[in-house]
Amino acid sequence: MRVLILGGDGYLGWPTAMHMSLRGHEVCVVDNYLRRKISRETSSEPLLKAPDLEERASIFNELTGYYIKVVIADCSIYEDLSALIKEWQPDTVIHYAEQPSAPYSMFGLHEARLTFKNNLDSTFNVIWAIKEHAPDCHLIKLGTMGEYGTPNIDIEEGWIDIQHNGRSEKFLYPRQAGSLYHTTKVLDTDLIWFYVRVYGLRVTDLMQGPVYGLSTNEANIDDRLLPFFHYDDIFGTVVNRFLIQAIVGIPLTVYGEGGQTRGYINIKDTVQCVDLAMSKPAESGELRIMNQFTEQFTVNELANRVSRVGNKIGLNVQIQSLKNPRKEAEEHYYNAKHSGLMELGLEPHYMTDEVIEGMLRKLLNYKSSIDVNKILPRVTW
């Protein structure tokens, strides 16, 4: 298949590109280095300096013989994205081209506006470019479990049947997110669902929980192929932050009561899920939505796991509650369904003690690269 990956330089984009290439697909990645730019501007650089996208593709080619086409362009500029889709004629577009940091999106007007415009414009553009130039192409869109927020009822996979005054209707599951970033994804969903209905696009929306992990099978080939590993308050997801804190001896920072429950996924399973979705595309006129995580934890449970494993291997891991920098429920009901990807054949990598130990041991090799000033929250809302 011909695969176009938008945001192909990112934490998920780059491992996905390598995976698809090694599976024999023709892969093109596009990125405008927005993540690298914001990382520099906010002192949120990843643990290891990654070669730029063209260098990554070149190293990958040297080591494997496989070729990934690289285009440096901005998906929020219609003419650029449109020309690429017209020329490349992808069978699948995987859309990761969004500013994904919740804290960044809440920092101030500039950051909110950048997030809002980048994310909405990229989504609008990919919809229209596909409609105009590759209408049968399957769009795989990364959504987020954060779109649902933390409702007091079970979270279904994208849709809900509502019984009301003796009648019933199926709707998109109501979404109510906790940051502007997550809210842009809610808007994406509304927009995509409209155009799926009207123009018969075929779309899979993967509602992903927080991702963790340093590497994938493909990235293990060479350290220069590792995805970005962020452990800062801007781009670092909670598990990755805890792992680094355990290593440098900063207490694991639990926000507030620590009862926040989310569904987590190993980065290896992200790649696997996208592959499964690509192998069995949505129908024309279908918005297929699947919740992309493998297990649910509270933040306290995560902290306890990392602490237990860290202490077992000789680290001195403490846990400390911080005043919550975010407006969010700290104790809440949470029960999210996630059977769709299992039914497609997902074989989960769960967060066992062995997996946590493996990540800690690998990160210990890079201890000297850790900047402890990046760890505590700098944005509140």
Place this chain on the structure above:
Amino acid sequence: MRVLILGGDGYLGWPTAMHMSLRGHEVCVVDNYLRRKISRETSSEPLLKAPDLEERASIFNELTGYYIKVVIADCSIYEDLSALIKEWQPDTVIHYAEQPSAPYSMFGLHEARLTFKNNLDSTFNVIWAIKEHAPDCHLIKLGTMGEYGTPNIDIEEGWIDIQHNGRSEKFLYPRQAGSLYHTTKVLDTDLIWFYVRVYGLRVTDLMQGPVYGLSTNEANIDDRLLPFFHYDDIFGTVVNRFLIQAIVGIPLTVYGEGGQTRGYINIKDTVQCVDLAMSKPAESGELRIMNQFTEQFTVNELANRVSRVGNKIGLNVQIQSLKNPRKEAEEHYYNAKHSGLMELGLEPHYMTDEVIEGMLRKLLNYKSSIDVNKILPRVTW
């Protein structure tokens, strides 16, 4: 009160401005003449050529002694809107500054992009300008009943209590609209609700049904103060189109089966509703949503009414079904609640035979200005 009206040149904006001014409020209107520009570009000019906004305000001042401040600016440019809100310090902002034509938004890429950017950027900007410079200001946002679409269950006023697997939660009522224009309003709602929760803004969202009517009490002072009256397929709402068709002897164009049901409102009541919402503002941190219409009809019922009244006064009115140019349900359940504005004191002007006759008789005076080439649908989706 100090009132800022965004989109103050429009069908609803201008009558609202006059009304608020005559009620003793300090009124500032802002507009970028986008509607006039699109009207020219699409041959959708209104029945009567309206003086420009500064002339309108000047005529209004001569005739009444009341002063309306006019600013020609684009609300989709943050710096301009922000400076205005900072300087004017409104108690209430009434946000009509959106591209409101469903057919225009469905015409092609250019029109879709203009609608998407204009509407979303204006809403984003007004939220941020209020947050930064007038955080206690009450935002009155014009939504649309079209956000709800035509679900198979009762339409509530903005919110719904969902029972699911033995638990319950209150959500924004699920929205699923029939055009990109209406979808931009869905996105507006999601965005506003997020910022209301996080920053404690006070917002009233008026979910308005199709508006009809030529004039309001204030506009009756002088024909030069009349709001735009569109009868074309781009900006003309269905009742206004039927009235004009009755006058020129073109059969009333019912799209498809004609079972499409909507909630309608007289333009006099739009002004009244906005006044009521302004007098009793939403609380800080509240998104108050009210459905703004007074009575429900099918398109067939509307056609029959206009036809009956037209024939009674000597016109020869026929009704003709056209192949539906839109993707929409032509027979569907529809039961929308609308008690909120009644509880605030709305005294409706219903669409009686006398009201229809009055509109027809007034329009007969302008029969020679009607361009019959503007009436049939030019956009399909």
